[in-house]
Amino acid sequence: MIGMQYKVILPKDYDMGIIRNRVQENGMKTDGFNGLDFKAYLITEAGKNGQLYNSYTPFYIWNNHEGMNTFLFDGYYDNILDSFGWQHIQIGVPLILDLDPNFPKSQYVVEYAGRIAETASLADHYLLEAVNVEGSEECLGNVVVYNPDKWGYSHFRFYEEKPDVEVSEHRTVYEILHISR
Template sequence: MIAMQYSFPLPADYDMDIVDARIRDKGPLLDDFPGLVFKAYLTARKGDPVTGSRDNLYAPFYVWQDGGGLNDFLCGPGFAGVSAAFGRPQVKTWISWQTAIAKDIREARFATRDVTDIGPGADLGVARAQNSAAALADTETGGALASVSACDPTGWKRLRFRLWKDLPQQALDAGTLAYRLGHLSLPEHG
C-alpha cells in the first residue's frame, strides 16, 4: 500500500467554509474509487481549540492499494480540479509498513499525523516491525479507527497517521498535526 498527502496552506483570513463546501460537494465523488483504501478529507483552522492548529489548511490524506489507483487519480479529472482551484501541490508519498483499519472507521471525525526522522544508523527491519506493531495496537487497544505506519525512503522519514472518533489529547505530542475530518471516502464494502 501507498500513503499519500498533499497540503494547501491558506491565509489566516481565508473563509474555510469554502473548503467545507468543496468537501461536501466533491467528497462523495471518490467513494468507491478503484484502488483507494480510503481518502480522509482533512482541514485545520487557525486557532481551533480542539486541534490546536496554527494555520488554515486543506490537507487530504489517501491510502492506495498500489500505484495504479494513485496514478489514475493524479492523472485524472479529480486532481486536475483540485490543482485548478488551489495550484498543483507537492505530493508526499510513503510506503506503508502497516495499515490497520477498525470496523467502525466510518465514525472517524479527527486525524493526527506525525512525521519523524529515521536515523542513519537505525535498523530498518526493527523500525518496520516496531511501527507495524504500533499501528495494529492503535486500532486494537488504542482507540484509533485507522492507523498507518509508513516510510519515505527518499528522505528517510517515518509516518504515523491515525483516524479518531474523538481526538485524544495524549495523541497531540509536540510536532503532531491534528485535523478535522470533513468526509471519508471508502470502498462500498468498507
C-alpha cells in the same frame, strides 16, 4: 499500496467554510474510486484545536498505482490544480495499515511526523510497533507510511472523538470532513 498526501496551506483569514462546502458537495465523488482503499478529507483551522494555520490536507491510501495514476493523470486532480495551483505530493509506502470496522466513523486524525535515523538494522525498528501504543483502544485506525528516499515517516491515528493531544512541530490534529472508501 501507496500513501499520498498534499498539504494546501491557506491564509489565516481564509474562510474554511469554502473547504467544508467543497467537501460536502464533492467528497462523495471519490467514494468507490477504482484502486482507492480510502481518502480522508482533512483540514486544520487556525485557532481551533491549537492549530496555527489553515490547511486542506487530503490523505489517500491507494491499493495500486493504477488508481493513483488515474486520479492524477486522467483529470481528477485537475480540480486541485484549478483551485490551489501546483502542489507537492508526498508519497509513502504503507508499513502498517490497521483499520477497525468502525474506521468510517472517524472524525479526527493525529499525524505524528518524524525522521528515521540511520541505524545498523531496521529489523526491530520502533515503527513496527506503532499499532501498540498507549491509547490505541480508542483508536479506529493506525496507518504508518514511510519514504525511504527521504527517510521520513508519518503515523496517522484515527479517532471518533477528539483526542487530548497537543499540537507541536511534529504532531498535527486534523478534523476529518469525509472518508471515501
